[in-house]
Amino acid sequence: MKPLVSILIPAYNSENWIGDTLRSAVAQTWERKEIIVVNDGSTDGTAELARRFASKTVKVVSTENRGLSAAVNCAYRLSQGDYIQELDSDDILAPDKIERQLKALQEGDTKRTLLSCPWAYFYYRVRCAQFRPSSLWNDLTPVDWLLRKMGENLHMQNATWLVSRELTETAGPWDETLHYDQDGEYYCRVLMAAEKTRFVTDARIFYRVSGSSRVSYIGGSDKKRASLLRSLKLHVQYLRSLEDSERVRKVCLRYLQTWSAQFYPERLDLFAELQALAAELQGHLALPDLRRKYRWMKPVFGLKAARWAQRMAPETNSWFKRHWDKAMFSLESRQGAHRRTSSVGVAQTH
Numbered sequence: 643m644k645p646l647v648s649i650l651i652p653a654y655n656s657e658n659w660i661g662d663t664l665r666s667a668v669a670q671t672w673e674r675k676e677i678i679v680v681n682d683g684s685t686d687g688t689a690e691l692a693r694r695f696a697s698k699t700v701k702v703v704s705t706e707n708r709g710l711s712a713a714v715n716c717a718y719r720l721s722q723g724d725y726i727q728e729l730d731s732d733d734i735l736a737p738d739k740i741e742r743q744l745k746a747l748q749e750g751d752t753k754r755t756l757l758s759c760p761w762a763y764f765y766y767r768v769r770c771a772q773f774r775p776s777s778l779w780n781d782l783t784p785v786d787w788l789l790r791k792m793g794e795n796l797h798m799q800n801a802t803w804l805v806s807r808e809l810t811e812t813a814g815p816w817d818e819t820l821h822y823d824q825d826g827e828y829y830c831r832v833l834m835a836a837e838k839t840r841f842v843t844d845a846r847i848f849y850r851v852s853g854s855s856r857v858s859y860i861g862g863s864d865k866k867r868a869s870l871l872r873s874l875k876l877h878v879q880y881l882r883s884l885e886d887s888e889r890v891r892k893v894c895l896r897y898l899q900t901w902s903a904q905f906y907p908e909r910l911d912l913f914a915e916l917q918a919l920a921a922e923l924q925g926h927l928a929l930p931d932l933r934r935k936y937r938w939m940k941p942v943f944g945l946k947a948a949r950w951a952q953r954m955a956p957e958t959n960s961w962f963k964r965h966w967d968k969a970m971f972s973l974e975s976r977q978g979a980h981r982r983t984s985s986v987g988v989a990q991t992h
Contacts, residue, residue, distance in 0.1 A: 644674045647740050647804075648723030651679045651731055652713030657687040659732035659850060664695045667729060672740040675699060678717040679731075683707025688731075711816035711824045718810065726805045728825075733801050734768060736846035743804045746842040753808040754837040759845035761799040765964045766971035768848050781841050784833040788881045789890070792897040799849045800825040809835050822866035823873040830880045851960060859957070860904060867904060871912050874901055875919060895925040903930035903953075907945065 649667045653660055660679075667677045681689040681704040692702045705716055714728060727740060743757040760779060762771035777790045778798055790796060812835035816828045833839070860866045878894045898916055905913040906929060913927075920927045932940060932948055936955075939948035 644672075645724035645744065646722060647672055647675045647725045647727055647744075648718075648721035649675060649677045649727045649729055649735075649740075650714055650717035650721060651677065651729050652682055652710050652717060653679055653684065653688050653692065653731035654682040654707065654710070654713070655684045655686045655688060656731035657684075657691050659852070660688055660692055662734055663729060663731050664692065664700070666734040666737070668695065668700065669737050670735060670740050671738045672744065675740070676721065676723060677701070678720050679703070680705060680713040680717045680720075682709065682713040709818060709821065711818040711820060711828075715815045715818065718815070724807055726807065726810050727801070728803070729801050732850040732852055733799075734848040734850070735801065736848070739845045739847065740804060742845040743842045746840060746845075751840070752837060753806040754835065755806075756809060756832060756836040756839045757804040757842060758798055758802045758839055759842045759847060761802050761847035761849050763851050764848050765851055765967035767967055767974070770967065771848050773846075779841055779843075782839050784836050784839070785881070785884045787833060787839055788830065788877075788884070789893050792877060792881065793893040795897070795900045797826060798829070799847055800829065801847045801849070802845075803829060803832070805832055820869045820873060821863075822860060822869040824869075827873045827876050830877055834880055834884060851964060862908075864909065867909055867912060870901065870904060871915060874898060874916070878919065878923070891923045891925070895920055895923050895927075898923075899927050902927050903949070906930050907949070 647670075649670070651660075651663060651667065656663075664677070664679070667675075677695075677700040679692045679695075679700070679702045681692060681702065683704070683706045689702070689704050696702050701720065703716070703720065705713065718726065725740075725744070727735075729735060739759065743759060746757065747755065758778075760773050760775070762773040764771040776796050777794060778787065778796050782790070791798070809832050813828065813831040816824055820827060860870065874897070877897065881890055881894065898920055902913060902916055905916060907913075917927050932945075932952060936948050936952040939951060943951075
């Protein structure tokens, strides 16, 4: 019998997107699937919209608001699948994503083979998503995967993974005390339990870029900064548990340096903890510097203002792109509706 795949969808105030997400899950060409939506105390119409999809294979449950990780854990406890597909409530699976990954398993692969695939950002129009390969888009050992992720500051979008239940049971639940990089920390534990990763080039994930309310945006949140620090420490711990070598220490130091700007100068206490970890790795972190195009602002407006501008510029750029794409999406939708209406009218006249 073919394996059962559980698609887990944690949802919070996702009424604008969850319909598209659920349609992509229901449309999976892999027939042996169950879809579990956990409405994490939403205050909008998420629950009502999700319930329209309820069926023999789609279960919708509601809980009090406890956060993303708690919602994923709840969905997992309700699941029965041999494989687990986590899917955020605003992202989209290509129709054959799961089928292509499972068919890529080869003779001799065990349940400790971790499956991934390409992914691309989009705002509203899925067809505009551009897939940009990184060095993680390869078959890798867990150590090499983590070395590339941390050394080059890369990430694999969480819905790319298809994980056997054996791996999820070994990794344990999502950490409900983390408020940032929950998925990064969790999939590190999955990787530690894996024998290898298999990258399936013809499967696809579409990762929607929503607004500054998204979980992956830190902004000025001290809670998220504290969670980031703990996640960084755990990443270093996990990688060193697999291999404690000179190359690993250098990669860990590079990783800490990359993220140090999230703490300096706003949270000198957290930066000091990061510096202490660098010392354990036989290194030292330089004070984060401004990028070249923002350095002129320092003598005019001060360091804090220059750092704020540097941090906000990507969000501002994303805001304009998102609103432009929304406008084009609305225009194309109206044109499509007009063409359909015109076609019906022509048909009726004949």
